[in-house]
Amino acid sequence: MGKRIILTPSIRRILQQMGEQIKLARLRRNIPVQLIAERSGLGRTTIWQIEKGSPSVSMGAYAKVLHAIEGMDKELLRVCREDAPGRVIQDAILVRRRASGKRRRLIRHDQE
Structure with missing residues (x-):
């Protein structure tokens, strides 16, 4: 069984906000979940988990989805x-x- 990730409420809120922002970026561009799944090589369920801010999804999967939304993965370079x-x-x-x-x-x- 995998390791359970325990997060503080503030970190959970940040992830949820990030997921919501990813979802809004996808919707603003009118890109369906299925197309993001195809571009990223991830399943639709994983995309939905990311859009909900799930902490169990890897950072790499988040990056793949951002890349699939017209190269938004470069935004990760802004961190810190x-x-x-x-x-x-x-x-x-x-x-x-x-x-x-x-x-x-x-x-x-x-x-x-």
């Missing part, structure tokens, strides 16, 4: 891209390092 809290932590570390006399070059994504 604008990491404002991480940048604050990074800057605080840089200030402490400079203050202590240590000099290290840190590559920032916006300088690549």
